[in-house]
């Protein structure tokens with residue numbers, strides 16, 4: 619039984635400096651601060667009540683959450699994962715409240731990444747009140763490290779409902795809707811979230827953030843540039859604990875009937891058609 623993922627929903631990041639991480643998420647990234655406890659600060663970037671949180675802890679232990687359709691699907695997903703040998707834990711009431719979801723399950727994938735599947739994601743009645751005018755329209759995709767992209771591509775496409783849109787070398791860009799991709803698997807000898815993408819309204823927003831990030835001495839690690847894969851114009855920059863953030867605009871949508879996956883070479887022009895070179899070690903070797 620295929621696990622039917624509807625959307626990528628949230629990331630939960632850990633940090634040793636909650637104050638600095640919170641400052642970055644609001645003042646630099648531009649998200650709206652929402653729930654706040656002594657140890658955990660939440661943020662939102664779209665209609666959902668929370669799409670990103672920072673918590674005190676080991677930065678290597680980050681989590682990505684995906685939305686499933688309903689409780690039955692969640693139960694079926696738990697059974698499928700357990701049959702595959704994964705240890706599946708059910709979220710406690712307190713953990714569900716922290717995530718603003720009705721229910722969720724958590725497990726580690728074969729490479730050790732912490733993945734959650736959730737249902738009943740709370741939506742806010744108020745529109746997002748961004749901390750700065752970055753032009754964000756929403757949280758859109760994640761890059762996940764993978765120490766075995768073939769194995770992990772199999773999980774997302776055969777156990778779950780993802781499809782390959784493109785590959786750059788062994789790096790697949792996977793879609794779970796018409797949007798070109800929601801998950802990128804970045805070959806590396808580690809696991810967890812590699813980058814977090816927010817869509818912005820226009821190329822002007824990308825350029826404006828480029829200027830702001832430079833002024834604020836935030837390390838820019840790629841771009842501005844344009845991906846030949848999704849067609850998006852982008853900029854990547856480094857946040858607390860080495861987490862990479864991406865703003866992009868203009869990601870192509872895929873026609874499921876006619877689209878055929880493409881294979882790009884693992885070279886700089888496959889990542890940027892304007893000539894920018896990534897200063898991200900996993901993309902350069």
Ligand SMILES: CC(C)c1ccc(C(=O)O)c(O)c1O
Nearest residue numbers: 761802845847848849850889
């Ligand atoms: C993982 C890399 C840097 C990548 C490649 C292509 C796209 C895209 O087509 O939009 C990305 O968003 C990426 O993050």
Ligand SMILES: [Fe+2]
Nearest residue numbers: 761802815864
């Ligand atoms: Fe990306």
